[in-house]
Amino acid sequence: MIAIIDYGAGNIKSLQFALTKAGLESQLTNDQDTIRQSDGIILPGVGAFHDAMTALRDLGIAGTLQEEAANGKALLGICLGMQLLYDKSFEDGEWDGLKLLHGEAGRIDDSVKVPHMGWNTLAHHNKSTLLQGIPENSYVYFVHSYAIKSYNPDELISSTDYGGKVPAIVQKNNLIGMQFHPEKSGGTGLQLLQNFGGLAS
Amino acid sequence: MLAKRIIPCMDVDKGRVVKGHKFQNIRDVANPVELAKRYNEAGADELVFYDITASHEERPIFLDVVEQVAAEIAIPFTVGGGIRSIEDIHQTLRAGADKVSINSAAVKKPDLINEAALKFGSQCVVLSIDAKQTGPQKWTIFTKGGREDTELDAIEWAKRGEQLGAGELVVNAIDTDGDKSGYNLELTKAITDNVNVPVVASGGAGSNSHIAEVLTEADADAALAASVFHYGDIRIPELKNHLDQNGITVRR
Numbered sequence: 001m002i003a004i005i006d007y008g009a010g011n012i013k014s015l016q017f018a019l020t021k022a023g024l025e026s027q028l029t030n031d032q033d034t035i036r037q038s039d040g041i042i043l044p045g046v047g048a049f050h051d052a053m054t055a056l057r058d059l060g061i062a063g064t065l066q067e068e069a070a071n072g073k074a075l076l077g078i079c080l081g082m083q084l085l086y087d088k089s090f091e092d093g094e095w096d097g098l099k100l101l102h103g104e105a106g107r108i109d110d111s112v113k114v115p116h117m118g119w120n121t122l123a124h125h126n127k128s129t130l131l132q133g134i135p136e137n138s139y140v141y142f143v144h145s146y147a148i149k150s151y152n153p154d155e156l157i158s159s160t161d162y163g164g165k166v167p168a169i170v171q172k173n174n175l176i177g178m179q180f181h182p183e184k185s186g187g188t189g190l191q192l193l194q195n196f197g198g199l200a201s
Numbered sequence: 202m203l204a205k206r207i208i209p210c211m212d213v214d215k216g217r218v219v220k221g222h223k224f225q226n227i228r229d230v231a232n233p234v235e236l237a238k239r240y241n242e243a244g245a246d247e248l249v250f251y252d253i254t255a256s257h258e259e260r261p262i263f264l265d266v267v268e269q270v271a272a273e274i275a276i277p278f279t280v281g282g283g284i285r286s287i288e289d290i291h292q293t294l295r296a297g298a299d300k301v302s303i304n305s306a307a308v309k310k311p312d313l314i315n316e317a318a319l320k321f322g323s324q325c326v327v328l329s330i331d332a333k334q335t336g337p338q339k340w341t342i343f344t345k346g347g348r349e350d351t352e353l354d355a356i357e358w359a360k361r362g363e364q365l366g367a368g369e370l371v372v373n374a375i376d377t378d379g380d381k382s383g384y385n386l387e388l389t390k391a392i393t394d395n396v397n398v399p400v401v402a403s404g405g406a407g408s409n410s411h412i413a414e415v416l417t418e419a420d421a422d423a424a425l426a427a428s429v430f431h432y433g434d435i436r437i438p439e440l441k442n443h444l445d446q447n448g449i450t451v452r453r
Binding site for chain 1: 202203204205206241246268271272275276277294295296297298299319320321322323324325368369397398399422423452
């Protein structure tokens with residue numbers, strides 16, 4: 001069972017529907033025991049960085065996620081959820097994240113339209129089982145105003161081009177981030193979720 | 202490279218897709234969930250649903266439709282019509298919508314855009330603008346399905362919407378809506394030139410070349426249309442071939 005962290009508003013039902021289509025059982029939860037008992041965790045993105053971190057701390061889940069990540073459980077952060085895995089973000093201030101990955105999130109440069117919204121292509125960098133069945137230049141759906149600006153290049157699996165190189169998929173062993181929405185990225189997205197499921201079992 | 206988006210729009214009345222001409226003479230077309238699946242398979246990049254009656258007692262039926270659509274398709278969709286409060290937005294997103302489109306309520310209470318952007322993020326807040334030409338290079342915002350003149354200047358309102366935190370603008374030209382004579386390129390261009398958020402052009406699509414021109418000449422990020430897709434006048438795979446042949450990046 002994949003635990004989808006439910007920590008506020010936003011569209012997480014679509015994520016659950018997509019996991020079902022990808023053949024993965026899932027549960028919306030903010031219960032620490034359920035999260036511990038899961039085979040894998042998905043941290044979706046909801047609202048603003050600071051609000052999201054506050055909600056995770058208030059629910060007592062921030063620590064649970066850090067423990068489970070250290071135990072080697074597969075953890076996928078989607079969109080803002082990916083940014084939360086990093087050290088910090090400069091979204092409306094300067095805020096600490098979960099510090100599971102080293103790097104920082106900042107606003108997309110105003111030389112392009114913000115938010116980055118729509119279907120953009122993936123360029124692959126490092127090898128990963130996540131990319132099984134995902135050819136170079138596959139389209140996935142992005143919608144975000146902030147992006148990871150500094151990161152470890154060894155952890156960059158795929159990027160997209162939007163006013164420069166934007167990390168799209170990152171991975172450090174069991175920790176994975178996807179800046180786009182796999183649950184909204186048609187067949188490509190379902191394949192990526194299935195590939196994540198492979199790491200979660 | 203970021204692709205230009207093709208967006209079929211479905212006006213939903215009591216659980217059915219309908220299509221009006223200049224917002225009137227509404228005709229019944231199809232089941233929204235079936236139509237959504239068909240568009241998804243045809244290669245639509247996104248979908249929009251407008252709850253055109255949106256009365257209090259019919260809202261639950263509409264939210265059921267939203268949830269059924271979310272269960273069936275894995276592409277983004279926006280829901281609009283009758284969104285008046287943070288609670289409406291919350292319920293619509295929880296039902297499975299990715300974005301909400303706010304129109305009249307934002308004119309009445311601009312802070313709704315601001316509050317929604319802070320609470321849910323700009324990426325899910327779409328400001329929908331219904332504009333009518335009221336002079337040379339002058340367009341004014343109309344609400345209530347095109348019946349009420351707000352006297353707000355369309356370009357000023359678009360800029361204000363961006364400042365308030367709208368993450369996308371839908372620019373609907375009332376004058377050409379349903380005419381199949383082409384998008385209003387002047388209006389669309391005037392807005393894309395003045396904001397730095399994505400702009401969706403709406404109202405007037407009749408052919409593949411109309412869509413090509415609004416995406417290039419008017420710099421729209423996406424083209425929205427309804428009846429031409431519903432009745433098969435424009436077929437999405439052929440449209441995307443046409444756009445690709447004209448050097449426009451599309452997802453295929």
